[in-house]
Amino acid sequence: MSGVVTFLTRRRGGRGWHWTDVVSWLWLFGGLVIMFGPAVWLVGSSFKTPAQLAVFPPTILPYVSQQAAVEGYDKPLTLYRVKLPDGSTKVLAEARRVGIVAQMVDPQAPNDIVKINIANRQPVREIGFATENYTEPFVHFDFLRYLRNSVFVTVMATLITLLTNSMAAFALSKYKFRGRDLTMLLIVGTLMVPLSVILVPLYSVVGAVGLLDSLWGVILPTVATPTGVFLLRQYMLTIPDELLDAARMDNASEWQIYWRIVLPLAAPALAVLAIFSVVWRWNDFLWPLVVLSRKELYTLQVGLNTYAGQLNVQWHYILAMTVVTMIPVVLVFVFLQRYITSGIAGTGLK
């Protein structure tokens, strides 16, 4: 143990601890708690029953109250550990409750009713996971549909983004033609046009081409990402032109050059763009919110917002569905995070 402590507190160059080291580690561990804590709390809460969620102060772990089937009662009764007037404790089931007095029965002898002040009893609890929070929204609500819509939008938008952006990037990096620089300037210039600035006219354009209230209306306006064209073009510029000329000598068509040579060579940049695109499209909120008004077309993000905006929020379902919505992004974080961070550090794009 002392070896571990020595190892952890050892400083490079054998220097001692400076106050800035203490501050640094406090900041880092504080950051760890603040950055992950909320998500962990969300996951923990998502396994609690509605009754558990209403309890204050909330417990860290999810518990369920134990119940028992008692002869003579239709529904299972909740078990309590009761302090009897003679000082002994006993596990009894609650048959009815009137005000602060509960009528309790012994599960073994269901005919004798004991009246107990509710201050003298504690529910019998055990750690348990309310997995129905996860299954019921899929069965009774539209969440399965929302999930399908989100997956469809994300996959389709990403595939189209990769294809159209890489084609444009190929033309802009490997051909010389009049207006090339102007085209590039136009694309980079609109990097700065955020959705909120063109929200109303974009809605009318999408309506004019007949895509309102369709998933393609969500997908198409997002796929011509300037970021993607820019990223891919920068990468393709590093592919030597001699390679293309050699292929032309061998009678390859331009399409074959793009498809068989440039695309495979640009795979690392395509992978980065694919990761970005999946995260962007999965997380999109404002545009789907505007363009989709039929409930069965909602994506997960819009559906979640709608259910969370109701007067009587069913938090146990909302929390579970928030966790489901978070899963793909957490997977990206765990396995692909370094591609994104290196992409941002390299280009300053998000």
Next chain:
Amino acid sequence: MSGAATLKEWTGAALAAPVAWLASIVNVPLKAWQRATGTGGMAAFFLAPNMAIFGIFVLVPLVINFFYSATSGTAYFLQDRSYVGLEQYRRLLDCGSYLDTATCREDLFWKAVHNTGLFVVVQVALMTVVSMITALILNREIAGRSFWRAVFFFPVLLSPVVTGLIWRWILQRQGLLNLIVHDLGGEPYNWLTDRFSAFTAAVSVSVWAHMGFYTLILLAGLQAIPRDLYEAAEMDGTRPARVFWRITLPLLMPNLLVVIVLALIRAVQIFDEVYVLTGGGPGTSTLYVTQYIYEIGFASLLRNPGLASAASILMGLVLVVLTLLQLQVGRRGERKGQRE
């Protein structure tokens, strides 16, 4: 070779085969097109899909936005709307005093503008300071730097809806924050129903969600500062505070300016996570300009797309100014880089 690997290869080939087949089918007409038009025609072909989508869904809306803002009515199609000239702008800008929203004809718009202004100032300042401290700490000789960098980056990937809901759950009456308050002996409080604490929550949550991104940019800048400068300073026995003010800060300045301007541009458009967190409330205390545009344009009963469009153009102007500032800052950084 194991069975799993062959199965994987087999699936890969089965998935790739139709795509490759499709690509070879496409090749036939394209070859003819290439013979007819030369490489110039091919460039047009490769650009066409992207530029068509781009033109229809970015350029056209950008242009017709101006026409939109000069019309009135509740219809969304331009031909169904009536021309009113600059009336929408006049309505937006009609104020007795710009400092007092009650004197404005569109008091909600000015409420949103004031809220956004305050939000931008506080959020960008907090964001810059927090990201800067984090980047400086991550740049030290700490064990597991890439792990710690990832820790602060995690919320950046979360969707705004998830971010908003996570924090709504924590800040609600029976939430985690009140558990902590309760354990410290305080009274539970409704954090999202009080003007001041709702504003604080909006600022903090948006900093929480995005600081990792700015930390990365600053960290990249810090790591680009030559090590020998620090070694020389250490040899001279320079105090750490002086090293920071004389070496780190001046050399980091280009990155720092980029971070500030980017954060400004984003903060002006703040919408999703705050909308999910507070819905603009309590009252209108966290109503920001993008939410105003969305509600006047689409959600409100008193829908007025022309007014929303005029408001979005005004916001666009602010963003253009900030973008020009960013380009200026970027160019200065470049020139500085060339000199060194």
